[in-house]
Amino acid sequence: MTSEAIEAAVRTAFAGAPRRERLHVAGRLRSCPVDAVGDATPAVGRVLDFGCGHGAVALYLAMQASGRSVTGVDVDGDKIALARDAASAAGVTVTFDEVATDYRPKGEWDAITIVDVLYLLDEAARLEVIDGAARALAPGGVLVIKEIDVRPRWKFWIAAAQELVATKVLRITAGSEMHWLPPGVIGARLIGAGLKVEQRPLHHGRLHPHHLILGRKPA
């Protein structure tokens, strides 16, 4: 299936969701480079999507490759309920769990995806999540972090203004503060945790300065 076809299938999975959530998921699929996250994630193995929200990325990953066993976790129980309904409407097996704010990735995962979550965490929590995720990777596993880069500056301000509306005005996203970190800082922490890091800027041709940081654990 092409990425467009998978995104259409994810949108269809939310056809029964309330209008506001349906529009949010459609907007998310339009603005976030979910295809780049999918392409960086191994086609086979256990995948944890940390801070999965409504589950659009987790569903995309499960629909893209049937060899993935995908679990999504989030602190927002309402989003988890909608994610479960969408998975069941699509007939796709994904486990969605509501977790406490102090949940940190544990276990052994072949991939952990963290898409637009770290900026919502304070510094201590963010470092714990990054370190926990690095530890929870199986040998050869990959951590796929998608964040907004702080450069180019004008693209960053557009993205930051939209996030401010989502968190403070529409209250779609939980989180009282936003702390954007340069990808180099996240990468340095991953290197310190023993991962081999690859930086992939994704802002070319896009309004938002999307950025992927991949951290691979030696096999």
Ligand SMILES: C[S@@+](CC[C@H](N)C(=O)[O-])C[C@H]1O[C@@H](n2cnc3c(N)ncnc32)[C@H](O)[C@@H]1O
């Ligand atoms: C901007 S949304 C991104 C959702 C999803 N990853 C996506 O790309 O569509 C950020 C998500 O992080 C979740 N979140 C915030 N703090 C969290 C925490 N401490 N543990 C797990 N999830 C958290 C929020 O509830 C929200 O659903």
